[in-house]
Amino acid sequence: MFQKQQKITDLFGKPKTSEESTATKSLPSSEKNSETVKGTFENFPDSQGPDYPDLFQTCDNDFRKDSFKTKLLTGTWEAAYKFDFPFREVRGTKRKLKGNWLGKHTWMKYSMSCDAVYCAPCVLFGSQRDDAKERTFTKLSPVTDWSNLSKYVSRHLSEGSSHHDNVRASERFLRMQETGKADIMGKLSSYHQEVIERNRHILGEIIKSLLFCARQNIAIRGHEEGKANFPALLHLQAQEDPILAAHLESADMKAKYTSPMIQNELLDICADQIRKGIVDRCNAASFYGFIADEATDCSTKEQIALCVRFFDKESGNICEEFLGVQEAESTTGEHLANKFISSLEEYGIVIDRMRGQGYDGAANMAGKHRGFQAKIRERVPQATYTHCRAHSLNLSVVHACKEPLIRNLRDTVQTISFAFDYSAKRLKQFNESLSNDNPTKEQMERKTKLQTLCETRWFSRVDALTTFKKCYNVIIDALEELSENGDAKARSYVCSIKQFDFLIALVTSEHVLTPLNPLSAVLQGKTQDLLEAAKESKTVISMLRAERVDDDVWEGIFEEAVAMGVRNDVQPSVPRFARRQCHRGNVPGDTPSEYWKRNLYLPFVDHLVNELNDRLVQNENRFSAQYLLPSQIGNITRAKITDLYDTFGEDLPANDKNEFQREVDRWRARWTDVQVKPETLGETLVSIKEPLFYPNIFKCLEMLACMPVTSATAERCFSVMRRLKTYLRSTMTGQRMSSLAGLHIYRDTEVNVSTVISEFAEKKQRRLAFLFQ
Numbered sequence: 001m002f003q004k005q006q007k008i009t010d011l012f013g014k015p016k017t018s019e020e021s022t023a024t025k026s027l028p029s030s031e032k033n034s035e036t037v038k039g040t041f042e043n044f045p046d047s048q049g050p051d052y053p054d055l056f057q058t059c060d061n062d063f064r065k066d067s068f069k070t071k072l073l074t075g076t077w078e079a080a081y082k083f084d085f086p087f088r089e090v091r092g093t094k095r096k097l098k099g100n101w102l103g104k105h106t107w108m109k110y111s112m113s114c115d116a117v118y119c120a121p122c123v124l125f126g127s128q129r130d131d132a133k134e135r136t137f138t139k140l141s142p143v144t145d146w147s148n149l150s151k152y153v154s155r156h157l158s159e160g161s162s163h164h165d166n167v168r169a170s171e172r173f174l175r176m177q178e179t180g181k182a183d184i185m186g187k188l189s190s191y192h193q194e195v196i197e198r199n200r201h202i203l204g205e206i207i208k209s210l211l212f213c214a215r216q217n218i219a220i221r222g223h224e225e226g227k228a229n230f231p232a233l234l235h236l237q238a239q240e241d242p243i244l245a246a247h248l249e250s251a252d253m254k255a256k257y258t259s260p261m262i263q264n265e266l267l268d269i270c271a272d273q274i275r276k277g278i279v280d281r282c283n284a285a286s287f288y289g290f291i292a293d294e295a296t297d298c299s300t301k302e303q304i305a306l307c308v309r310f311f312d313k314e315s316g317n318i319c320e321e322f323l324g325v326q327e328a329e330s331t332t333g334e335h336l337a338n339k340f341i342s343s344l345e346e347y348g349i350v351i352d353r354m355r356g357q358g359y360d361g362a363a364n365m366a367g368k369h370r371g372f373q374a375k376i377r378e379r380v381p382q383a384t385y386t387h388c389r390a391h392s393l394n395l396s397v398v399h400a401c402k403e404p405l406i407r408n409l410r411d412t413v414q415t416i417s418f419a420f421d422y423s424a425k426r427l428k429q430f431n432e433s434l435s436n437d438n439p440t441k442e443q444m445e446r447k448t449k450l451q452t453l454c455e456t457r458w459f460s461r462v463d464a465l466t467t468f469k470k471c472y473n474v475i476i477d478a479l480e481e482l483s484e485n486g487d488a489k490a491r492s493y494v495c496s497i498k499q500f501d502f503l504i505a506l507v508t509s510e511h512v513l514t515p516l517n518p519l520s521a522v523l524q525g526k527t528q529d530l531l532e533a534a535k536e537s538k539t540v541i542s543m544l545r546a547e548r549v550d551d552d553v554w555e556g557i558f559e560e561a562v563a564m565g566v567r568n569d570v571q572p573s574v575p576r577f578a579r580r581q582c583h584r585g586n587v588p589g590d591t592p593s594e595y596w597k598r599n600l601y602l603p604f605v606d607h608l609v610n611e612l613n614d615r616l617v618q619n620e621n622r623f624s625a626q627y628l629l630p631s632q633i634g635n636i637t638r639a640k641i642t643d644l645y646d647t648f649g650e651d652l653p654a655n656d657k658n659e660f661q662r663e664v665d666r667w668r669a670r671w672t673d674v675q676v677k678p679e680t681l682g683e684t685l686v687s688i689k690e691p692l693f694y695p696n697i698f699k700c701l702e703m704l705a706c707m708p709v710t711s712a713t714a715e716r717c718f719s720v721m722r723r724l725k726t727y728l729r730s731t732m733t734g735q736r737m738s739s740l741a742g743l744h745i746y747r748d749t750e751v752n753v754s755t756v757i758s759e760f761a762e763k764k765q766r767r768l769a770f771l772f773q
Contacts, residue, residue: 049112050077055123055139056113070177072109072120073170077102086115088146095146105153107167108137116142117149119156121166125173134162192769199768202247203760204753206257207266209233214270214740215747217723220263231258255767264736265763269756271324271739274746278308278321279348285310286699287651288349289356289706290376290383291320292340292365293714294328297721299730302328303737304336305717306343309356311705318705320526320713322745323347325721327734333364337375354383355651358708360391382650388711389523389533389616396611397513403604409505410453410461413468416475416493417452426482426490433478434471443470450475462517465510469564472497472506476568500565500573504596507561512605515540524712531626533709537616541609548605557601558593625704628664628697630671636664648703652696663696720744 052075053068062068077083080099087094097117102108109120119126119137126138135141136152143152156163213220213230220230238245248256282288288310297303306323326343328336344351357373359365365372366387373385401410420426431448434441450471451464468475476498482490496502519540523533547553562572572592589595624643627636641664645657654660720741725732732740743751761770 050080050110051075052077052109052120054111054113055109055118056111066177069124069173072124073174075109076106077110080110088115088144090145090147093147097146097149101149101153107163108153111142114142114144116144118142119163119166121170122163125166125169126162137163196769196771198243199770200754200757202244203257203757203768203770205237205241205244206234207270207753207756209237210263210266211270211743211751211753214267214743217720217740217744219729221260230263234258252767257768264733264739266756266760267736267739267743269759270751271742273751273755273759274742274749275323275347277749278323281312281314281319282308282310282321283348283350283353285313285353285702285706287311287353287355287703287706289358289708290340290344290354291358291708291711291714292336292372293360293711293718294331294362294365295715295718295721297725297730297737298727299725301734302331303718303721303734304328304339305714305721306340307713307717308349309358309706309708309713311702318527318529320708322713322717322742323349325717325734325738325741331364333367333370333372333375336364336372337379340372341376341379352380354380355703356707357383357385358388358711359385360388360711361395384707386530386708387615388708389530389537390520390710390712392615393516393520393523393537393612396608396615397516399611400604400608401509403600403607405501405505405600406509406604409502409509412496412502413464413506414453416479416497417450417464417468419489419493420450420475420478421452426478426487429482430474430478433474433481437474437477440471440474462510462513465506466514469506469510472503472564473567498568498570500561500570500592501575503565503570504558504561504600507557507564508596508601508604511557512544512601512608515543524710526713528709529705530623530707530709531629531704534617534623537612541612541617544605544609544612548602548609554597554601555593558596623704625700628667628700633668633671636668644700648700651703652699654696660696663694667694667697717741717745 052072053062055072058068077099080102083099085096085099087096089095097110097115101117102110107119107121108117110117117137118139122134122137123139126134134156137143137156143149145152155161209230210220212218212233218229221228234244234248238248248258288308291307291309292304294302294304304326306326307320308323309318309320311317312319324343324347326339328339330336341351354376357376359373363371366385368374373383376383377385401407420430427449430450434444434448444467447467451467453461453464476494479487479490479494483494519536522528522536558572565571574589574592574595587595587598589598624640624647626632627640628644638661641661642657644664645652645654645660649657649660652660654663721737724740724744725737757770760766
């Protein structure tokens with residue numbers, strides 16, 4: 001209500017010039033043809049104004065007070081006929097209000113802030129909805145068209161108008177204020193209040209049941225609507241709630257408020273309440289990053305998850321939050337850009353504050369010319385695109401594993417893992433062999449089967465290799481037992497893994513790839529920033545390079561492979577040497593250890609290091625903001641300060657480059673002081689709180705912090721979608737799924753049920769009353 005009053009104040013509060021006449025198109029019907037051309041109330045003393053309050057300068061809480069209503073109804077303006085009202089230009093003619101109108105019609109009140117008149121009884125006791133039948137002389141449409149004032153008054157006082165009922169209601173109200181006793185209408189009003197409280201209680205219980213199902217990811221509907229989860233939960237609540245029980249048993253079917261359409265409406269309001277809190281926090285930040293990813297659901301529809309990343313000044317943390325899911329009719333870059341921008345605007349996000357984009361490397365998303373990120377940059381040129389670092393790490397491993405020996409190992413492990421995973425007979429034999437091998441059983445930590453190699457999540461393959469290496473002897477025993485019992489494929493599997501080239505490839509790949517698992521977990525963190533991601537990537541690269549030249553590391557790998565082959569009579573060996581071999585490594589070696597080091601270990605490590613360096617340690621312009629960290633400020637130079645200003649200058653409060661340089665100099669002097677202890681220096685973006693006297697420094701760091709590191713947050717939302725939209729719920733609409741996904745993801749976030757009921761009632765006229773007017 002206060003927002004509507006503010007809107008009217010904004011429309012009428014400032015005098016307009018003739019050049020602003022186009023703005024009147026947005027005014028109510030009674031104001032479209034009128035415009036203030038001159039006149040102000042600043043020069044008039046308060047004694048010349050009315051002795052009742054100005055409706056459009058009153059807050060919502062005061063508006064509900066009985067004292068305000070009494071003063072507005074009984075207040076007069078004796079000197080109105082002497083007052084010099086301001087002129088308005090109405091259809092080319094300057095006109096102004098005549099004071100005798102206010103003396104003739106006591107119900108008519110004047111607002112000095114808006115230069116408009118309204119009906120006090122209709123404002124206080126009439127309907128203030130946008131869809132009300134009569135809106136003239138109300139808060140939504142005060143009258144300012146002085147040339148047609150008589151016509152508006154006649155229509156307002158015509159027979160059948162709600163004005164007469166509102167006048168009678170105001171008279172009863174004043175009579176109650178004088179006597180202090182409630183008349184028959186007051187008693188009816190009390191009964192009406194009890195009915196509203198009963199209706200709100202019923203709807204509140206319905207909303208609580210919906211929230212419970214959404215948060216716990218329980219299907220609301222079922223195969224038979226009468227036996228679905230939602231009605232069953234309501235009837236369970238009704239056993240302890242006689243009001244709800246009476247409603248479910250005797251309510252009109254059109255006013256039961258349990259239909260799927262009402263469910264969708266309530267779920268949307270609940271989800272929107274959570275989303276508004278996220279949007280408010282995002283808009284409070286100076287900048288934000290946008291994250292999106294696409295996936296196909298069980299009904300073969302393309303779904304896009306929308307997330308935002310921003311620095312929350314209140315908590316001092318980097319936040320990545322889910323906004324919603326949108327169905328994409330097309331996956332072209334231009335269509336997705338239009339779809340996302342309209343969605344963000346609908347949510348209330350300020351588009352022009354976007355400074356980062358984070359997606360995978362698909363052509364429709366990352367394309368330089370027609371990709372989604374390119375179309376977004378046409379709208380917001382400062383929104384720098386960052387390829388998801390987790391995907392980049394994944395691609396590095398994919399390309400490194402194309403080494404022939406590693407590729408053959410991967411195929412063999414996958415085939416044997418599938419053989420045990422999809423055959424009950426083979427899995428039973430594997431469990432029997434595992435139960436007879438206590439050391440391996442302890443290493444497996446209660447796992448009872450092999451792990452298959454995931455087609456998309458490559459780092460689950462590292463766990464699969466580790467499991468396969470631990471169970472190597474158990475696998476051979478199980479396959480040999482199956483071969484003796486007539487399994488034709490088991491023998492070929494045994495022969496393929498009882499080779500030294502398989503063993504050395506298994507141990508080598510598992511050793512090299514295992515340190516990348518923690519890096520993958522770090523890159524997928526919500527609070528991770530680009531500087532920390534690059535630093536951790538450099539750490540892993542340095543470790544791999546150090547191990548490459550350390551002979552002891554390779555000797556340990558080779559000895560482990562030899563030890564694994566001893567039990568199964570697999571001796572260290574090398575393949576036949578051929579001068580024109582091109583399908584495998586063919587570098588000669590004096591010993592098996594030297595041969596496998598040159599043909600397997602070194603090429604694999606070099607390929608992996610090059611991929612990691614090219615994909616993860618990229619020097620982007622905004623990375624130069626790292627030199628503003630207190631721990632690195634001593635390394636900054638004039639050239640780097642110039643680069644910083646050229647990169648961030650458009651968003652900085654500084655007016656020129658010299659001002660920015662002076663602030664950086666002060667910032668450097670602050671942290672290079674010998675009295676500052678080293679442990680107080682900030683090492684990460686998150687550790688830097690907003691410096692009071694260094695606004696430009698903080699803007700640079702905040703902009704770098706909001707740039708996405710990974711799209712893992714959007715992918716986690718698809719994990720929710722997979723649990724939510726199963727094949728039994730495949731007909732669920734996109735809007736319902738988005739609301740349920742938001743409520744399930746933020747199931748610990750409190751939803752104000754009373755606010756939900758009020759918003760539900762205000763959207764349109766309902767069969768049951770939920771608001772007391």
